[in-house]
Amino acid sequence: MFDSIKKKFADVSSKITKKVSEEAEEEGNIKAIEESTQEESIETEVPKTENKLDKELSSNIKGENKLDKELSSNIKEENEIINDDEEKNKDNKKGNSKFLSFIREKTISEKDVNDILWELELSLLESDVAIDVANVVVESVKEDLVGKKIRRSSDIEKHTYESLKKAVSKIISIDGKSMTEMIEEKKAKGEPLVVMFVGINGTGKTTTIAKLASYYMKKGYTPVVAASDTFRAGAIEQLNHHTDNLDVKIIKHQKGSDPAAVAFDAVEHAKAKRKELVLIDTAGRMQNNINLMDEMKKIKRVSKPDLVIFVGDALTGNDAVEQATKFNDAIDIDGVILTKADADSKGGASLSIGYVIGEPIMFLGMGQSYDDLKEYDSDWMLEQIFS
Numbered sequence: 001m002f003d004s005i006k007k008k009f010a011d012v013s014s015k016i017t018k019k020v021s022e023e024a025e026e027e028g029n030i031k032a033i034e035e036s037t038q039e040e041s042i043e044t045e046v047p048k049t050e051n052k053l054d055k056e057l058s059s060n061i062k063g064e065n066k067l068d069k070e071l072s073s074n075i076k077e078e079n080e081i082i083n084d085d086e087e088k089n090k091d092n093k094k095g096n097s098k099f100l101s102f103i104r105e106k107t108i109s110e111k112d113v114n115d116i117l118w119e120l121e122l123s124l125l126e127s128d129v130a131i132d133v134a135n136v137v138v139e140s141v142k143e144d145l146v147g148k149k150i151r152r153s154s155d156i157e158k159h160t161y162e163s164l165k166k167a168v169s170k171i172i173s174i175d176g177k178s179m180t181e182m183i184e185e186k187k188a189k190g191e192p193l194v195v196m197f198v199g200i201n202g203t204g205k206t207t208t209i210a211k212l213a214s215y216y217m218k219k220g221y222t223p224v225v226a227a228s229d230t231f232r233a234g235a236i237e238q239l240n241h242h243t244d245n246l247d248v249k250i251i252k253h254q255k256g257s258d259p260a261a262v263a264f265d266a267v268e269h270a271k272a273k274r275k276e277l278v279l280i281d282t283a284g285r286m287q288n289n290i291n292l293m294d295e296m297k298k299i300k301r302v303s304k305p306d307l308v309i310f311v312g313d314a315l316t317g318n319d320a321v322e323q324a325t326k327f328n329d330a331i332d333i334d335g336v337i338l339t340k341a342d343a344d345s346k347g348g349a350s351l352s353i354g355y356v357i358g359e360p361i362m363f364l365g366m367g368q369s370y371d372d373l374k375e376y377d378s379d380w381m382l383e384q385i386f387s
């Protein structure tokens with residue numbers, strides 16, 4: 001997950017570091033000449049701790065990838081310069097201040113970062129990051145970096161990485177209650193939490209419902225499943241296969257019957273038997289099929305779900321974001337579950353979907369077995385991208 005975005009962020013940090021270092025060298029030389037003509041002796045200290053950090057960074061980076069190697073060699077060179085600086089530091093007392101001054105003076109300018117951030121924006125789009133999201137990332141990093149005063153290359157890399165992390169964190173941290181909290185709140189009122197799942201065919205809705213039933217049974221709750229996909233041949237049997245495996249109650253009618261009636265019966269069953277969770281499967285439908293969208297509105301009206309969750313396939317990237325937007329316009333989504341995140345090396349949909357529709361990702365599907373479900377955690381996502 002996020003392999004390609006992770007690589008791009010590392011790439012940007014290294015390119016900005018290189019570019020700003022080069023500019024710093026030029027600008028610094030000029031500054032140093034000015035200073036040395038004004039002042040005969042300038043006291044400058046190279047903090048030893050920073051030198052040590054640079055060395056640590058250099059050794060961490062070593063051997064990762066080609067770009068990282070480039071960065072590593074930049075940093076190595078810089079260390080050599082800094083060691084050299086310690087010698088020059090002694091010289092300063094004799095009046096030679098040329099090198100150290102410019103390192104202190106570099107302010108990152110738009111010119112330093114514009115081209116590189118433009119490249120970043122394009123490569124984020126290639127990784128299926130939504131255009132608005134790519135824009136926000138780039139603008140936020142630019143705002144953070146431009147005007148920042150830096151002293152050495154390792155600082156540039158650190159600042160760039162922190163800016164990227166801050167921008168991504170802003171995008172993926174959409175507030176929302178966890179489903180578990182909601183179950184508890186409803187339980188306190190003696191009612192089940194009713195959750196309706198929507199999305200197009202084949203995204204993994206049925207499997208996700210089975211995973212959620214298993215997840216909450218392990219937490220001690222009793223779910224009931226509504227087979228409200230009465231439209232697709234084999235859908236009821238498919239869901240029934242999972243509920244048999246998990247020993248979960250399923251409410252089902254004949255194929256072709258009213259899906260809203262099935263959902264209603266499941267809610268009534270849960271209330272009567274004091275079950276804590278109702279999971280309503282619905283027929284997969286294209287977001288532009290008006291009749292089927294209307295049918296879905298009817299299921300919502302009749303079963304009055306506490307949560308409507310859009311299930312999208314992470315592998316479809318921008319399509320998943322587009323579908324979520326359409327479903328949200330039609331019936332107001334409260335949250336998202338992205339399936340097949342385990343197989344998604346781009347990560348664009350996971351990064352974008354919550355921000356675009358303004359609702360949180362609640363779970364990620366991480367494989368085909370019942371246990372392959374991960375409750376969404378933005379810190380965990382950040383770690384996947386920036387570790």
Ligand SMILES: Nc1nc2c(ncn2[C@@H]2O[C@H](COP(=O)(O)OP(=O)(O)OP(=O)(O)O)[C@@H](O)[C@H]2O)c(=O)[nH]1
Pocket residue numbers: 200201202203204205206207208232235283284338339340341342343364365366367368372
């Ligand atoms: N790798 C991986 N595969 C998944 C995941 N979730 C579901 N799948 C697979 O995706 C396929 C489709 O899943 P279903 O649950 O049948 O899809 P559906 O959305 O119910 O399909 P419809 O009933 O046509 O709407 C199955 O082969 C699942 O095993 C996941 O998180 N990771």
